[in-house]
Amino acid sequence: MTEEIAKSIQAVRERVVSHRRSLHQIPEVGLELPQTAAYVRKVLIELGCEPQTIGSCGQVVTLGQGTGTLLLRADMDALPVQECTTLPFRSTNGNMHACGHDMHTAVLLGVAEVLKQHEKALPCQVKLVFQPGEELGTGAESLVKAGLLEHPHVDAAAALHVEPTLEVGKCTYGTGVMTSDIYDIFIRVEGKGGHSSQPETTINALALPTEFITR
Incomplete structure:
Protein backbone atom coordinates (compact mmCIF):
# COMPACT_ATOMS: atom_id res chain seq x y z
CA MET A 1 0.00 0.00 0.00
CA THR A 2 2.83 2.38 0.84
CA GLU A 3 4.35 1.80 -2.61
CA GLU A 4 1.01 2.53 -4.29
CA ILE A 5 0.66 5.80 -2.38
CA ALA A 6 4.23 6.77 -3.29
CA LYS A 7 3.40 6.23 -6.96
CA SER A 8 0.25 8.34 -6.60
CA ILE A 9 2.26 11.15 -5.03
CA GLN A 10 4.72 11.17 -7.92
CA ALA A 11 1.83 11.17 -10.38
CA VAL A 12 0.30 14.38 -8.96
CA ARG A 13 3.58 16.29 -8.75
CA GLU A 14 3.13 18.28 -11.94
CA ARG A 15 -0.47 19.13 -11.06
CA VAL A 16 0.69 20.46 -7.69
CA VAL A 17 3.20 22.69 -9.49
CA SER A 18 0.43 23.88 -11.81
CA HIS A 19 -1.87 24.62 -8.87
CA ARG A 20 0.83 26.61 -7.16
CA ARG A 21 1.52 28.75 -10.23
CA SER A 22 -2.17 29.38 -10.84
CA LEU A 23 -2.69 30.40 -7.21
CA HIS A 24 0.43 32.59 -7.29
CA GLN A 25 -1.22 34.76 -9.94
CA ILE A 26 -4.36 35.50 -7.89
CA PRO A 27 -3.10 36.38 -4.37
CA GLU A 28 -5.73 37.77 -2.00
CA VAL A 29 -5.38 39.23 1.47
CA GLY A 30 -7.27 38.65 4.70
CA LEU A 31 -10.43 36.70 5.41
CA GLU A 32 -12.17 37.31 2.08
CA LEU A 33 -10.48 35.30 -0.69
CA PRO A 34 -13.17 34.77 -3.35
CA GLN A 35 -10.90 33.82 -6.26
CA THR A 36 -8.65 31.58 -4.20
CA ALA A 37 -11.54 29.81 -2.48
CA ALA A 38 -13.29 29.34 -5.82
CA TYR A 39 -10.15 27.79 -7.32
CA VAL A 40 -9.74 25.40 -4.38
CA ARG A 41 -13.42 24.48 -4.46
CA LYS A 42 -13.36 23.82 -8.22
CA VAL A 43 -10.35 21.49 -7.96
CA LEU A 44 -11.85 19.59 -5.02
CA ILE A 45 -15.14 19.07 -6.84
CA GLU A 46 -13.29 17.83 -9.92
CA LEU A 47 -11.59 15.27 -7.67
CA GLY A 48 -14.98 13.97 -6.58
CA CYS A 49 -14.89 15.65 -3.17
CA GLU A 50 -17.73 17.58 -1.55
CA PRO A 51 -16.18 20.75 -0.10
CA GLN A 52 -18.07 22.74 2.51
CA THR A 53 -17.56 26.45 3.14
CA ILE A 54 -16.74 27.36 6.74
CA GLY A 55 -16.33 30.84 8.12
CA SER A 56 -15.87 33.61 5.57
CA CYS A 57 -14.48 31.43 2.78
CA GLY A 58 -12.62 28.48 4.31
CA GLN A 59 -13.03 25.17 2.52
CA VAL A 60 -13.32 21.83 4.32
CA VAL A 61 -13.40 18.28 2.98
CA THR A 62 -13.60 15.10 5.07
CA LEU A 63 -12.37 11.84 3.56
CA GLY A 64 -12.14 8.27 4.84
CA GLN A 65 -14.05 6.41 7.48
CA GLY A 66 -13.56 4.75 10.86
CA THR A 67 -12.83 6.18 14.27
CA GLY A 68 -10.51 9.10 14.85
CA THR A 69 -10.06 12.22 12.76
CA LEU A 70 -6.82 13.83 11.60
CA LEU A 71 -6.99 17.43 10.45
CA LEU A 72 -4.58 18.67 7.76
CA ARG A 73 -4.47 22.42 7.28
CA ALA A 74 -3.15 24.83 4.64
CA ASP A 75 -3.38 28.62 4.67
CA MET A 76 -4.57 30.44 1.53
CA ASP A 77 -4.01 34.18 2.10
CA ALA A 78 -1.23 36.35 0.71
CA LEU A 79 0.45 39.63 1.70
CA PRO A 80 -0.14 43.21 0.47
CA VAL A 81 3.26 43.23 -1.21
CA GLN A 82 4.03 44.28 -4.78
CA GLU A 83 5.76 41.44 -6.62
CA CYS A 84 8.91 42.56 -8.44
CA THR A 85 9.92 39.41 -10.29
CA THR A 86 10.01 38.42 -13.94
CA LEU A 87 8.30 35.07 -13.41
CA PRO A 88 5.81 34.23 -16.15
CA PHE A 89 3.24 33.43 -13.42
CA ARG A 90 3.93 36.51 -11.29
CA SER A 91 1.18 38.43 -9.56
CA THR A 92 0.09 41.77 -11.01
CA ASN A 93 -2.71 42.75 -8.60
CA GLY A 94 -0.60 44.45 -5.93
CA ASN A 95 -0.54 41.44 -3.61
CA MET A 96 1.92 38.56 -3.46
CA HIS A 97 2.26 35.05 -2.10
CA ALA A 98 5.55 36.03 -0.50
CA CYS A 99 5.18 33.60 2.42
CA GLY A 100 4.50 30.39 0.50
CA HIS A 101 0.80 29.98 1.16
CA ASP A 102 0.22 29.29 -2.53
CA MET A 103 2.53 26.28 -2.12
CA HIS A 104 0.77 25.15 1.06
CA THR A 105 -2.61 25.22 -0.68
CA ALA A 106 -1.25 23.47 -3.76
CA VAL A 107 0.33 20.73 -1.65
CA LEU A 108 -2.93 20.11 0.23
CA LEU A 109 -4.79 19.91 -3.07
CA GLY A 110 -2.28 17.24 -4.08
CA VAL A 111 -2.86 15.46 -0.77
CA ALA A 112 -6.61 15.59 -1.42
CA GLU A 113 -6.13 13.95 -4.81
CA VAL A 114 -3.97 11.15 -3.41
CA LEU A 115 -6.21 10.49 -0.41
CA LYS A 116 -9.31 10.48 -2.58
CA GLN A 117 -7.72 7.79 -4.77
CA HIS A 118 -7.03 5.64 -1.69
CA GLU A 119 -10.01 6.70 0.41
CA LYS A 120 -11.32 3.18 0.99
CA ALA A 121 -8.00 2.18 2.54
CA LEU A 122 -7.88 5.03 5.05
CA PRO A 123 -8.12 3.70 8.63
CA CYS A 124 -9.61 6.94 9.94
CA GLN A 125 -11.19 10.14 8.75
CA VAL A 126 -9.02 12.94 7.38
CA LYS A 127 -10.35 16.48 7.44
CA LEU A 128 -8.67 18.86 4.99
CA VAL A 129 -9.07 22.56 5.71
CA PHE A 130 -8.04 25.49 3.53
CA GLN A 131 -7.84 28.49 5.85
CA PRO A 132 -8.00 32.24 5.14
CA GLY A 133 -6.62 35.01 7.32
CA GLU A 134 -3.42 33.39 8.61
CA GLU A 135 -1.45 36.61 8.22
CA LEU A 136 -4.08 38.46 10.27
CA GLY A 137 -3.67 36.03 13.14
CA THR A 138 -7.44 35.54 13.31
CA GLY A 139 -8.15 33.04 10.52
CA ALA A 140 -7.74 29.85 12.53
CA GLU A 141 -9.73 31.23 15.46
CA SER A 142 -12.62 32.18 13.18
CA LEU A 143 -12.81 28.66 11.76
CA VAL A 144 -12.62 27.02 15.19
CA LYS A 145 -15.47 29.24 16.37
CA ALA A 146 -17.43 28.19 13.26
CA GLY A 147 -17.15 24.53 14.34
CA LEU A 148 -14.09 23.31 12.44
CA LEU A 149 -12.99 20.92 15.19
CA TYR A 173 10.17 17.97 11.87
CA GLY A 174 10.40 18.24 15.62
CA THR A 175 8.52 17.89 18.87
CA GLY A 176 7.00 20.66 20.92
CA VAL A 177 6.43 24.16 19.59
CA MET A 178 7.56 24.51 15.98
CA THR A 179 5.87 27.67 14.70
CA SER A 180 5.32 31.14 16.07
CA ASP A 181 2.09 32.64 17.38
CA ILE A 182 0.75 36.17 17.58
CA TYR A 183 0.26 37.87 20.92
CA ASP A 184 -0.60 41.46 21.80
CA ILE A 185 1.24 42.97 24.73
CA PHE A 186 0.10 46.25 26.22
CA ILE A 187 2.42 48.10 28.60
CA ARG A 188 1.59 51.33 30.37
CA VAL A 189 4.53 53.47 31.39
CA GLU A 190 4.02 56.56 33.54
CA GLY A 191 6.65 59.26 33.79
CA LYS A 192 7.01 62.78 35.11
CA GLY A 193 7.24 65.82 32.88
CA GLY A 194 9.59 68.70 33.25
CA HIS A 195 11.97 71.02 31.44
CA SER A 196 14.91 69.87 29.40
CA SER A 197 17.16 72.15 31.42
CA GLN A 198 16.38 70.10 34.54
CA PRO A 199 16.21 66.45 33.45
CA GLU A 200 17.14 65.33 36.96
CA THR A 201 13.69 66.45 38.16
CA THR A 202 11.80 64.39 35.57
CA ILE A 203 11.07 60.71 34.99
CA ASN A 204 11.65 59.89 31.33
CA ALA A 205 8.78 57.65 30.22
CA LEU A 206 10.57 56.92 26.92
CA ALA A 207 13.58 55.25 28.49
CA LEU A 208 11.87 52.14 29.79
CA PRO A 209 9.97 51.08 26.62
CA THR A 210 13.05 51.86 24.53
CA GLU A 211 15.13 49.58 26.74
CA PHE A 212 12.39 46.95 26.66
CA ILE A 213 12.26 46.86 22.84
CA THR A 214 16.03 46.48 22.46
CA ARG A 215 16.31 43.56 24.92
Whole structure:
Protein backbone atom coordinates (compact mmCIF):
# COMPACT_ATOMS: atom_id res chain seq x y z
CA MET A 1 0.00 0.00 0.00
CA THR A 2 2.83 2.38 0.84
CA GLU A 3 4.35 1.80 -2.61
CA GLU A 4 1.01 2.53 -4.29
CA ILE A 5 0.66 5.80 -2.38
CA ALA A 6 4.23 6.77 -3.29
CA LYS A 7 3.40 6.23 -6.96
CA SER A 8 0.25 8.34 -6.60
CA ILE A 9 2.26 11.15 -5.03
CA GLN A 10 4.72 11.17 -7.92
CA ALA A 11 1.83 11.17 -10.38
CA VAL A 12 0.30 14.38 -8.96
CA ARG A 13 3.58 16.29 -8.75
CA GLU A 14 3.13 18.28 -11.94
CA ARG A 15 -0.47 19.13 -11.06
CA VAL A 16 0.69 20.46 -7.69
CA VAL A 17 3.20 22.69 -9.49
CA SER A 18 0.43 23.88 -11.81
CA HIS A 19 -1.87 24.62 -8.87
CA ARG A 20 0.83 26.61 -7.16
CA ARG A 21 1.52 28.75 -10.23
CA SER A 22 -2.17 29.38 -10.84
CA LEU A 23 -2.69 30.40 -7.21
CA HIS A 24 0.43 32.59 -7.29
CA GLN A 25 -1.22 34.76 -9.94
CA ILE A 26 -4.36 35.50 -7.89
CA PRO A 27 -3.10 36.38 -4.37
CA GLU A 28 -5.73 37.77 -2.00
CA VAL A 29 -5.38 39.23 1.47
CA GLY A 30 -7.27 38.65 4.70
CA LEU A 31 -10.43 36.70 5.41
CA GLU A 32 -12.17 37.31 2.08
CA LEU A 33 -10.48 35.30 -0.69
CA PRO A 34 -13.17 34.77 -3.35
CA GLN A 35 -10.90 33.82 -6.26
CA THR A 36 -8.65 31.58 -4.20
CA ALA A 37 -11.54 29.81 -2.48
CA ALA A 38 -13.29 29.34 -5.82
CA TYR A 39 -10.15 27.79 -7.32
CA VAL A 40 -9.74 25.40 -4.38
CA ARG A 41 -13.42 24.48 -4.46
CA LYS A 42 -13.36 23.82 -8.22
CA VAL A 43 -10.35 21.49 -7.96
CA LEU A 44 -11.85 19.59 -5.02
CA ILE A 45 -15.14 19.07 -6.84
CA GLU A 46 -13.29 17.83 -9.92
CA LEU A 47 -11.59 15.27 -7.67
CA GLY A 48 -14.98 13.97 -6.58
CA CYS A 49 -14.89 15.65 -3.17
CA GLU A 50 -17.73 17.58 -1.55
CA PRO A 51 -16.18 20.75 -0.10
CA GLN A 52 -18.07 22.74 2.51
CA THR A 53 -17.56 26.45 3.14
CA ILE A 54 -16.74 27.36 6.74
CA GLY A 55 -16.33 30.84 8.12
CA SER A 56 -15.87 33.61 5.57
CA CYS A 57 -14.48 31.43 2.78
CA GLY A 58 -12.62 28.48 4.31
CA GLN A 59 -13.03 25.17 2.52
CA VAL A 60 -13.32 21.83 4.32
CA VAL A 61 -13.40 18.28 2.98
CA THR A 62 -13.60 15.10 5.07
CA LEU A 63 -12.37 11.84 3.56
CA GLY A 64 -12.14 8.27 4.84
CA GLN A 65 -14.05 6.41 7.48
CA GLY A 66 -13.56 4.75 10.86
CA THR A 67 -12.83 6.18 14.27
CA GLY A 68 -10.51 9.10 14.85
CA THR A 69 -10.06 12.22 12.76
CA LEU A 70 -6.82 13.83 11.60
CA LEU A 71 -6.99 17.43 10.45
CA LEU A 72 -4.58 18.67 7.76
CA ARG A 73 -4.47 22.42 7.28
CA ALA A 74 -3.15 24.83 4.64
CA ASP A 75 -3.38 28.62 4.67
CA MET A 76 -4.57 30.44 1.53
CA ASP A 77 -4.01 34.18 2.10
CA ALA A 78 -1.23 36.35 0.71
CA LEU A 79 0.45 39.63 1.70
CA PRO A 80 -0.14 43.21 0.47
CA VAL A 81 3.26 43.23 -1.21
CA GLN A 82 4.03 44.28 -4.78
CA GLU A 83 5.76 41.44 -6.62
CA CYS A 84 8.91 42.56 -8.44
CA THR A 85 9.92 39.41 -10.29
CA THR A 86 10.01 38.42 -13.94
CA LEU A 87 8.30 35.07 -13.41
CA PRO A 88 5.81 34.23 -16.15
CA PHE A 89 3.24 33.43 -13.42
CA ARG A 90 3.93 36.51 -11.29
CA SER A 91 1.18 38.43 -9.56
CA THR A 92 0.09 41.77 -11.01
CA ASN A 93 -2.71 42.75 -8.60
CA GLY A 94 -0.60 44.45 -5.93
CA ASN A 95 -0.54 41.44 -3.61
CA MET A 96 1.92 38.56 -3.46
CA HIS A 97 2.26 35.05 -2.10
CA ALA A 98 5.55 36.03 -0.50
CA CYS A 99 5.18 33.60 2.42
CA GLY A 100 4.50 30.39 0.50
CA HIS A 101 0.80 29.98 1.16
CA ASP A 102 0.22 29.29 -2.53
CA MET A 103 2.53 26.28 -2.12
CA HIS A 104 0.77 25.15 1.06
CA THR A 105 -2.61 25.22 -0.68
CA ALA A 106 -1.25 23.47 -3.76
CA VAL A 107 0.33 20.73 -1.65
CA LEU A 108 -2.93 20.11 0.23
CA LEU A 109 -4.79 19.91 -3.07
CA GLY A 110 -2.28 17.24 -4.08
CA VAL A 111 -2.86 15.46 -0.77
CA ALA A 112 -6.61 15.59 -1.42
CA GLU A 113 -6.13 13.95 -4.81
CA VAL A 114 -3.97 11.15 -3.41
CA LEU A 115 -6.21 10.49 -0.41
CA LYS A 116 -9.31 10.48 -2.58
CA GLN A 117 -7.72 7.79 -4.77
CA HIS A 118 -7.03 5.64 -1.69
CA GLU A 119 -10.01 6.70 0.41
CA LYS A 120 -11.32 3.18 0.99
CA ALA A 121 -8.00 2.18 2.54
CA LEU A 122 -7.88 5.03 5.05
CA PRO A 123 -8.12 3.70 8.63
CA CYS A 124 -9.61 6.94 9.94
CA GLN A 125 -11.19 10.14 8.75
CA VAL A 126 -9.02 12.94 7.38
CA LYS A 127 -10.35 16.48 7.44
CA LEU A 128 -8.67 18.86 4.99
CA VAL A 129 -9.07 22.56 5.71
CA PHE A 130 -8.04 25.49 3.53
CA GLN A 131 -7.84 28.49 5.85
CA PRO A 132 -8.00 32.24 5.14
CA GLY A 133 -6.62 35.01 7.32
CA GLU A 134 -3.42 33.39 8.61
CA GLU A 135 -1.45 36.61 8.22
CA LEU A 136 -4.08 38.46 10.27
CA GLY A 137 -3.67 36.03 13.14
CA THR A 138 -7.44 35.54 13.31
CA GLY A 139 -8.15 33.04 10.52
CA ALA A 140 -7.74 29.85 12.53
CA GLU A 141 -9.73 31.23 15.46
CA SER A 142 -12.62 32.18 13.18
CA LEU A 143 -12.81 28.66 11.76
CA VAL A 144 -12.62 27.02 15.19
CA LYS A 145 -15.47 29.24 16.37
CA ALA A 146 -17.43 28.19 13.26
CA GLY A 147 -17.15 24.53 14.34
CA LEU A 148 -14.09 23.31 12.44
CA LEU A 149 -12.99 20.92 15.19
CA GLU A 150 -16.34 19.12 15.35
CA HIS A 151 -18.55 17.06 13.03
CA PRO A 152 -16.45 14.98 13.04
CA HIS A 153 -14.47 15.76 16.18
CA VAL A 154 -10.77 16.36 15.45
CA ASP A 155 -8.34 14.22 17.46
CA ALA A 156 -5.07 15.49 15.99
CA ALA A 157 -3.94 18.19 13.57
CA ALA A 158 -0.92 18.77 11.36
CA ALA A 159 0.37 21.36 8.92
CA LEU A 160 3.55 22.19 7.06
CA HIS A 161 5.46 25.30 6.03
CA VAL A 162 7.87 25.68 3.15
CA GLU A 163 11.50 26.31 4.03
CA PRO A 164 13.63 27.70 1.17
CA THR A 165 16.92 26.84 2.90
CA LEU A 166 16.23 23.10 2.65
CA GLU A 167 17.20 21.05 -0.36
CA VAL A 168 14.38 19.97 -2.66
CA GLY A 169 12.94 16.67 -1.50
CA LYS A 170 13.91 17.10 2.14
CA CYS A 171 11.82 18.08 5.15
CA THR A 172 12.37 18.53 8.86
CA TYR A 173 10.17 17.97 11.87
CA GLY A 174 10.40 18.24 15.62
CA THR A 175 8.52 17.89 18.87
CA GLY A 176 7.00 20.66 20.92
CA VAL A 177 6.43 24.16 19.59
CA MET A 178 7.56 24.51 15.98
CA THR A 179 5.87 27.67 14.70
CA SER A 180 5.32 31.14 16.07
CA ASP A 181 2.09 32.64 17.38
CA ILE A 182 0.75 36.17 17.58
CA TYR A 183 0.26 37.87 20.92
CA ASP A 184 -0.60 41.46 21.80
CA ILE A 185 1.24 42.97 24.73
CA PHE A 186 0.10 46.25 26.22
CA ILE A 187 2.42 48.10 28.60
CA ARG A 188 1.59 51.33 30.37
CA VAL A 189 4.53 53.47 31.39
CA GLU A 190 4.02 56.56 33.54
CA GLY A 191 6.65 59.26 33.79
CA LYS A 192 7.01 62.78 35.11
CA GLY A 193 7.24 65.82 32.88
CA GLY A 194 9.59 68.70 33.25
CA HIS A 195 11.97 71.02 31.44
CA SER A 196 14.91 69.87 29.40
CA SER A 197 17.16 72.15 31.42
CA GLN A 198 16.38 70.10 34.54
CA PRO A 199 16.21 66.45 33.45
CA GLU A 200 17.14 65.33 36.96
CA THR A 201 13.69 66.45 38.16
CA THR A 202 11.80 64.39 35.57
CA ILE A 203 11.07 60.71 34.99
CA ASN A 204 11.65 59.89 31.33
CA ALA A 205 8.78 57.65 30.22
CA LEU A 206 10.57 56.92 26.92
CA ALA A 207 13.58 55.25 28.49
CA LEU A 208 11.87 52.14 29.79
CA PRO A 209 9.97 51.08 26.62
CA THR A 210 13.05 51.86 24.53
CA GLU A 211 15.13 49.58 26.74
CA PHE A 212 12.39 46.95 26.66
CA ILE A 213 12.26 46.86 22.84
CA THR A 214 16.03 46.48 22.46
CA ARG A 215 16.31 43.56 24.92
